[in-house]
Amino acid sequence: MTEKLVINFTVNGEKEEKEVIIGQTLLKFIRDELHLTGTKEGCEIGECGACVVLLDGKPVNSCLILGVELDGKDLITIEGLSKNGELDRVQKAFIDHAAFQCGYCTPGMILAARALLDRKPNPTDEDINEALSGNLCRCGAYQEIREAVKASAEKK
C-alpha cells in the first residue's frame, strides 16, 4: 500500500541507511522514523519555522520537504547541536538571555540562528531580524532572542 525507498544520509554526524515512505515529509520522517522529537510541528505548511532543521548547513522548514530528498544529504537536528554533552554557544546564550519561554519554537529558532552565525559570524540586528523572521515565537521572546544571537556572535 505504501511505497518506500531506501535512502542514505548523515544525521547529526552519523551515517544512516533507512527506508522512507514516498510522500512522507522530512518532518514526519525525522519525528516518526528517526525518533528525533526535538523538531516540532507548528503548522505543516511552512509558515511558522518550528520544524527548521539544517540540511547541508542550510535552514529549511522540514514540513515543506519530502523525506526522500534527504538522500545523499547531511541533516542536523537540534539533538545534534550539542557535542559530547557540551552545549553549542547559541544554546548557552539562549539560556543566559532567557531567550525562550514555552520552548516549542526554540529548536527551530536555535538552528536558524546557528545557520546565520555560520554564514555571518557577526550579524547586525537587521541580519538577525531577516534570518529569523520565518520563525514565529508567540511567547514574544524576540528581544531576548536577538540579544542571545548577538551574544553568541561576540563569543568567538
Next chain:
Amino acid sequence: MADLKTVGTSVPRKDAIEKVTGSAEFIEDRYMGPMLYAKMKKSTVAHGKIKNIDTTRALKHPGVKAVLTGKEYPNRIGLYLIDRTFLAVDKVRFWGEPVAVVAAVTEKAAAEAVDLIEVEYEELPGVFDPREGMKPDAPIIHEDLANYEIVPIFYPEKGTNIANHFKVRKGDIDKGFAEADKIIERDYYVPQMQHVPIETHKAAVQWSLDGKLTVWSTAQSPNVVRQLLAKSLDMPMHKIRVISSYIGGGFGCKAGASIEGLLVPIAQKFPGHIVRIVFNREEDMQGTFTRQALYSKLKTGVKKDGRITALQYEMVWDGGAYTEYGVNIVRAAGYSSTGAYDIPNVKTDSYCVYTNNSIGGPVRGFGMCEMQWGIERQLEEIARELGMDPLEVRLINGMKKGSTTASGQVIHDLDYDKCLKVVADKIGWGKKEESRDGKYRGKGIAGLVKCPAQPSNAASSAMIRINEDGTAHVMIGATEMGQGMLTAISQIASEALHIPVDKIDIKVPDTDFTPYEWQSVGSRITYTCGTSVKRAAEDALGQIYRVAADLLETPQEDLSFDGKKVFSAKNPDLTATIREVADSCKKCTGEGIAGPIIGRGSFVPTNMTNLDPETGQGNPGLFYCFGATGVEVEVDPETGVVKILQLACSIDAGKAVNPQLCTAQLHGGTIMGLSTALYEEVRFDKGIMLNRNFTDYKIATIDNTPHMDSFIVETPETNGPYGARGIGEQPMIGVAPAIANAVSDALGVDFNTFPLTPERVWQAIKNKK
C-alpha cells in the same frame, strides 16, 4: 525582606537545558503505546439542524476502527455554564463544530474516512453580531439555556441569547453626571483574535480494563480536566488520571477542558490503545476559543479639573456559539469596569451574547484588553476636551492606596503613579517631536490593571519531600507553558526551606501524584501556588526543627538549618544532618523519633467575596496588578504604516521572584499586545472564519519587534509570597491603547477600534483631509 537569598535573583530556568536541546517533552513527543488516531468531521454550516449523519462508508474504509456521533455521546461539559457537548447533537451552532469523530490506525485513514461521512443539515438563520442577537426577534441559538446547569454567580436571561448579564451599580450615576462639567460618549469595538500558540491543542486518552481513564493533554489545568470529565462521564476522580507535559504556549486557549472527552467512548471500545487527537493549525484557529469581540458604549462625566465623576459602560460581548467559560470574562470586565481609575459613580451592564461565530473564551487579559481599550482611549478624549495633559488626567484619576474599584473593593498595595511616570519619563513625555521626512510623530501612554478572575474558592496545594541527602522534590499541580513557573516556584521553596535552588527538583503535574491546583490561569500561580509551596516549605522546616530538637536534646528555638545540617546556635557541636533527622533515633536507646520529612501546604483565598447580583458590589480580586505602557510612533501618511520608535512598559510585580523571567513576561506580553494592536483580527463571513493560517492571520515576528525598555516596580503585595503578585497577562493590556493614543497624537485622528493596519490608518488620514 532584606536578606532574601534566592527570591529576587535571576537563576536560570529549571527547564533551560531541556528546552534548548530539544529534549523537553511535549505531549506528542512521548511514545505511549499502540495508537489510534482521531480526526473530526466538522460542520459546514454555522447554524442548522442535523437531519442525518451517514457514517456507513466511513466505517467501511480500510483502517477505520470507530466512528462516533453526538447522538451516541451527548454528554455535556463546561466550566461555568454547562452549555456544550463534545459533538453536536441535534443542531450545529458554529461553522466547523465537530459533528462526528473517526478513529483509525493511521492519521491518513482517519482523514480519508472523515471525507466519507455525509451530513445533511437544515440551515437556520444565524446571529453574527451580538447586538442583533440581543433583539427580541433574533433567532435563538440555545433553546435550552434556562435548563442548563450554571454556577449561580452568572445571570442568563431565559428565552434570549443572553448567557450572562452582569451589573455594576456603584454610587449614584445620575448625581455623578449632574456634577460633571463635560460628558464624553463614544462607541468602541474590539474584534476577535486568536491565541495561536505554536503548539496546537492535543490530547490522548487510554482506557484500561480496570476502568481507569488516563488522559494526556495540553490543557493548562489537569485538575480541571479531571473535575469536568468526572462530572461529564459520571466517574469517580481516582479513576481519572490527567498527565501534563510541557505546554507549547497557552495564553488562555488551553484553559478549562476542551477536547479530551471527545475521545473517551472510542478509548473504551479499545482498552489498552491510546486514542490521540492533534489539531492542525486550521482546526486550532477555528475550533478552539477565540477572544470575544466587544461592542461597547462608554460615557464619562468629568469636571473641569480633570476628575471623573461618573462612568457608564455598556459592553456587548460576542460570546460565540458556546459560552461555558466566556460568561466569566464578561463578569470580570464588569467588576473591573473603571480600569485603573477610582471613579465614585458607576453604572455598568456587561452582556454575554450567543452568536454563531466561533466559541469565545479566555485569552491573556481575560476581557481587560478589550474593556480597558475603551477606558484608555476615552481618557485621551477627555484630556483633549479639557485641554489637559493625558498623563495628568491619568494621575488625577488613577487608583491610589485606599481607592475603590468598580465593585467597591478597597485596594492597598499599589503604586500606579510610579508605573505611569517611569514609562512617561522613558519616552520623553511632554517633548513633542516634530515630523520628519513628511512622517508624523506622536506619543501615547496607557495604564492597566488586572486581578485574577478566579472563583473565590479556587484552591491550590503543594507537597515537599525532603530526601535523605538534603535535596528536595516540590510537587505541585501548576503547568509550565512558558511562563517560568517551575523556576519561580522552586525559588520560593528554596527561600523558605533554606535548600539551594539547584538541589530542588520540580516537575509538571500528574493528577495521580501531584496535589490539587485549580488552574494555571489568571496570572495567579506565583501567588497561589507560591503561597502553598511556601507553607509546605515552612511545614517541612518546622518538622525538621522539631525532630532535630528531640534528637539533639536542645530547645527548638536555638536551632538553625543551613540547607545541609541543623545546628544549635549556642553549641556548635550539636548538629544533625538531614539523613539523621529523616530516620532519627534517640542516641541512648535507639528508639525511633520520626521518619522522612514531608511538608504540606495549601491555600484558598480568604479576602474574596461573592458579588451582589444587583449592584456587583463585593471583593472579586485576590490581588490587583497595575502597570503602564508608553509608546512613540512615526506614521507614514503615504502608506499608513505605523513604526514604533520607542516602547516602554512597566509592571508592579510586588516582588519579582526572578527579575529576568519577570522581564521576559513583561516583554512577551507587550509583544503580544503590539501584535494585536497592529496586525491581528479574526475575520468572519456569516460565521465562516476566513483567516485560519499564519499567512492570512499575521502575528508579530522578530523583524517587527522594536526594542523595549522595561521597568519592574515593586510595591509588596501584603499577602503574596515574599510580597510577589502575578504579572503574566497584564503587560498586554495597555499596549493597543498606548499605540492608538500615540497614532492619534501624531495624526490628530481618533481610532475606536484596532488593529491599526496601514489600510485603516491611511483611510483615517484620508477621511480627515
